[in-house]
Amino acid sequence: MKLFPTVTVLIPTFNHERWIDFCLNSVLNQTYKHLEIIVVDDCSSDSTFEIAQKFSCRNISVVRNHENLGCSRSLNSIMNGIKSKYIAIVSGDDAWMIEKIETQVEFMEQNIGVDLCFTDTVTLNESNTIGPRFPYFHPENRTRPQWISSLFGGNFIPAMSAMFRNSSWFLNNRFDPSLRQLQDWEYWIRAICDGLKFHIIQSPLTLYRVLPDSISNQVSQEKMARSRFEVRVCLQTFKRLPIGELRGVFENIFENHPLYAVDRSNEVCLALLASTVDQGPYQQFAAELLHEYYRNGTHLITDLDYHNFIGSLQRLAVH
Numbered sequence: 602m603k604l605f606p607t608v609t610v611l612i613p614t615f616n617h618e619r620w621i622d623f624c625l626n627s628v629l630n631q632t633y634k635h636l637e638i639i640v641v642d643d644c645s646s647d648s649t650f651e652i653a654q655k656f657s658c659r660n661i662s663v664v665r666n667h668e669n670l671g672c673s674r675s676l677n678s679i680m681n682g683i684k685s686k687y688i689a690i691v692s693g694d695d696a697w698m699i700e701k702i703e704t705q706v707e708f709m710e711q712n713i714g715v716d717l718c719f720t721d722t723v724t725l726n727e728s729n730t731i732g733p734r735f736p737y738f739h740p741e742n743r744t745r746p747q748w749i750s751s752l753f754g755g756n757f758i759p760a761m762s763a764m765f766r767n768s769s770w771f772l773n774n775r776f777d778p779s780l781r782q783l784q785d786w787e788y789w790i791r792a793i794c795d796g797l798k799f800h801i802i803q804s805p806l807t808l809y810r811v812l813p814d815s816i817s818n819q820v821s822q823e824k825m826a827r828s829r830f831e832v833r834v835c836l837q838t839f840k841r842l843p844i845g846e847l848r849g850v851f852e853n854i855f856e857n858h859p860l861y862a863v864d865r866s867n868e869v870c871l872a873l874l875a876s877t878v879d880q881g882p883y884q885q886f887a888a889e890l891l892h893e894y895y896r897n898g899t900h901l902i903t904d905l906d907y908h909n910f911i912g913s914l915q916r917l918a919v920h
Contacts, residue, residue: 606686606687606706606710607636607637607684607685607686607687608633608635608636608685608688608689608702609636609637609638609639609685609687609688609689609767610637610638610688610689610691610702611676611688611689611690611691612625612628612639612690612691612692612693613641613643613690613692613693614640614641614642614643614645614649614692614693615643615645615669615693616645616646616649617645617692617693617694618645618648618652619694619727620693620695620810621640621652621653621694622652622656623696624692624693624695624696625638625653625656627691627696627698627699627808628697629661630699631700631701631702632699632702633700633702633706636702637660637685638660638661638662639662639664640656640663640664640693641664641665641675641676641678641679642663642664642665642666643666643670643671643672643675644666644668644669644670649693650663653693664679666678671781672692673776673777673779673780673781674778676775676776677776677778680771680775684767685767686766686767687705687706687709687764687766688764688767688771689763690760691761691807692761692810694810695807695808695810696729696810697761697807698808700806701720701807704720704802705718705720705764705802705806706764708800709764709766712800714798715798715799715800716768716770716797716799717764717765717766717789717792717797717798717799718763718800718801718802719763719799719800719801719802720740720759720762720802720803720804720807721734721738721762721801721802721804721805721806722735722740722759722762722805722807722809723735723807723808724808724810724811725808725809725810725811726810726811726812727812727813731808732811734805735759738757738758738759739751739757740801741803742800742801743799745793748793749793749794749842749850750850750851752790752793753836753839753874754878755786758785758789758799758801759807761809762806763785770792770795774788774791774792777834780831780834781827782824782827782831783828783831783835786835787831787834787835790838790839791838794838794839794842795841829881829885832880832882832883833882833885833886833889836875836882837890839871840867840868840871842867844866847870848865851874854873854874855870855873855874858873859906859909860873860906860910863901863902863906864900864901864902866894868890868891868893868900869900869902871887871890872886872887872888872890872891872910873887874887875887875890876913876914879915879916884914884915884916887914888911888914891907891910891911895907
């Protein structure tokens with residue numbers, strides 16, 4: 602008799618009254634039926650919670666936060682008690698193709714060395730019409746050095762496509778509650794640094810909601826400032842990489858730099874690497890990291906090398 606592992610589906614949602622029913626129906630209509638579904642409403646100010654409650658049944662539970670906690674805290678609050686073999690996540694405004702979970706479970710059962718499985722992603726508009734692939738999500742699979750290098754450049758992995766094994770690593774690693782915008786990127790960086798294996802199924806099985814500017818939230822100065830801060834927090838996570846591996850992946854970038862000639866610490870390597878990315882948050886991270894390292898006194902950097910490096914950074918302005 603074939604055994605079918607249970608998949609726990611986590612659905613964080615906030616003010617998704619226009620989309621939550623479409624999302625839940627896409628989960629309920631999955632060809633794979635061995636699901637435990639948990640909806641976490643993050644204290645919505647609209648009717649999201651009431652709509653979700655109408656779906657409550659034997660395998661769907663709907664809980665509501667008493668205050669707005671953010672996606673990370675919402676997910677963390679319910680992850681500790683999960684006993685199923687696999688966990689999948691989808692936001693309340695996104696959706697899945699009906700064969701998404703079945704395809705992922707079949708792959709994971711046949712590839713026990715894979716810890717995190719994703720799928721390719723297409724767009725979904727305000728009328729629930731499927732559009733083209735989401736251009737920022739790249740479905741190509743990579744070697745481990747390529748995963749590390751690609752993730753350093755930014756987040757290209759759609760969280761709503763994720764399925765992961767409920768292993769000891771996930772028991773001890775939760776989403777960073779200090780992050781509200783880039784928590785999934787930091788999570789993938791942490792996982793790859795700790796040696797977990799990723800795979801992307803190249804079928805477009807995930808639907809990512811994209812709304813016109815007039816409907817979607819406008820990018821505020823506050824959000825931009827938070828994003829710049831969170832990029833730097835995420836880059837800090839690369840410190841978890843063993844120094845030998847960091848050098849091995851990026852040494853062609855370091856090898857001709859005078860700082861690398863005298864000090865090959867993780868801090869120097871990461872600062873040099875970030876300085877090559879022509880974006881303000883990366884160059885701020887490079888300056889802050891090297892400054893902290895330089896001040897602690899246990900380095901081999903000369904004063905001239907340090908000041909030359911800081912002076913070479915062209916994108917330190919906040920705006």
